Amino acid sequence: AQRVTQPEKLLSVFKGAPVELKCNYSYSGSPELFWYVQYSRQRLQLLLRHISRESIKGFTADLNKGETSFHLKKPFAQEEDSAMYYCALSNSGYALNFGKGTSLLVTP
């Protein structure tokens, strides 16, 4: 069975500190993984997908098949990064399987 685990419900860091939001998955096939972000009072939006290997708003995420992880990282957190972050896995079918989310709070 496929599963996405985000072990931290809440992560609080100071502005300028590095941040890592953890995501682990279980899936028997070749996973397609995403990070979605939801800022306060805004719609959920795509932040990153692993096939793109891009950096968005300073965030990066590397797929580690050996550790079955897709952690989201940023070297220097900004206050505007405060949001809810969801890791999601796409199965070979149609739907996304979301983790329960991590609320990131960046304090000055």
Place this chain on the structure above:
Amino acid sequence: NAGVTQTPKFRVLKTGQSMTLLCAQDMNHEYMYWYRQDPGMGLRLIHYSVGEGTTAKGEVPDGYNVSRLKKQNFLLGLESAAPSQTSVYFCASSYQAGAQPQHFGDGTRLSIL
């Protein structure tokens, strides 16, 4: 280009009442989805559609029905609302399945008293 539009944005119902949530997308996407978002639970898939005239059950389909009569619209119905259905409902669409990102609406906040 509005993307994904959900109506209504807020609604309060009494237990046993029925209602329909409307989702409309103007991106000519084939795939549409309904999720519910609950604190500590993340987003859970209720139903989805892979094209006009098709629907399929997701993770938590009980108590909901859906219809996709037109490609651009995906309706979510609650026949007899229950307090356990109090949630924020999100509609999403995507061009294809798999690695294609999903585009989300603003959500509908539904309270069942």
